[in-house]
Amino acid sequence: MGKVNALIVAGGKGKRMNSDKSKQFLNIQEKPLIHHTLEKFSMCSDIDDIYLVLPEDEVRYFEGDILKRYNYSKPIIIVKGGRERQDSVYNGLVSMKDCEVVLIHDGARPFVSDDIIKDGIRYASLYGGSAPGVKVKDTIKVIDEHGFSKATLKRDELVAIQTPQCFKYSTILEGHNYIRENKILVTDDTAALEIIGHKIFIYEGSYDNIKVTTKEDLTIAELIINGR
Template sequence: MSENCAIVVAGGKGRRMGKAINKLFLELNNKPILAHTLEAFENNKNIDSIILVAGKEELEYCKKEIVLPYSFKKVKKIVPGGEDRRDSVLNGLKAVTDCDIVIIHDGARPFIDARIIEDGINYAKIYGASACGVQPKDTIKIKSHSGFSKGTLNRSELFCVQTPQCFRLELILKAHEDVAGKNISVTDDTSVAEMCGNKVFLYDGSYDNIKITTPDDLLLGEKILKHFSIDNID
């Protein structure tokens, strides 16, 4: 029987939030953002286990203030993050055992629904790698260094990538190990996979699946939460 493991990355400082604490510990509807995110995977029947990657100084806090109070039984390990997101994900991957598919997700995206998780897993089983996202609503311009427009991109060919990003474990682990220690700048795991010659299937995410980064995102998150619900049985 195949196993699916979610790696939730929660080690970022979130400086753009302008708060003294990790933004993931801020509350939406009297519950920490990170708890909302973990709940989505805890309640999903397709997820067998969760690895939480947190800042080294926040491991105990995550355990005592997030995992235990909210009874997240699927969180099997809380592991320390690295110097950057890429290192943190690799630490999480190395902690995974008995798993076929890994679902890598930003802790700052609490509005992930069951359909997106299930689709990601299914596509990763077929193609080896998948990521959800949405088409941009705005016209995208190429801006020159002098501030002038250099051209307009074809919006129908553009894709705003979100998480979760789902992979066969051996594929993404090898890719991360291959680029580890190299001076390569990447912002997500699809980039790591593609650098090693892997193709990533892109599928529909949701405009509600926002990443909470700024104070304005907190306000938007409160509005989304009013109509957002997680299907506990799907």
């Protein structure tokens, strides 16, 4: 079997945090957010290599302030990001060799569990593509261009998708090649497979597996760590 690699995309700029520092470098309990994320994958026995995609102007900072400070048990290969998130993912994918399964993860999701990682690998091997998700708690409305509701979606059919999104390497590379050649913009990597006709198996995620985007999320992140 080929390698099982993690591809972590860390390109957030922290605009919604009102911070000059990119959000992946903001601290949660005195350690950078991106360190918490890398540590989860580094500690997972099923992961071989970790590919970290960063904006070109942040590579030196990461190497000097984080990579040298913390000891990771898995190799971390740094890849320069692209203009859009999907360009960054593509750069990461084509950097890999001898990869069988790849897990594409948001750098700003520091609370992914070992079970979610291992389940994703297992289901990707079985079905070609998988992603964790949680049932939505709120009623979801569809609104028109004037802000009025025009439909109510069935809550029991809705799932909020998280990462890591896990794939057979050859399959997700095919999907990304297709959207790249046809100039299609997607919001996540599962969409790249759906466009070429593949179904994605959705398995159980966790409400703790949040994406840190706002100042309020940082507060929640502190609570999650304290609760653990």
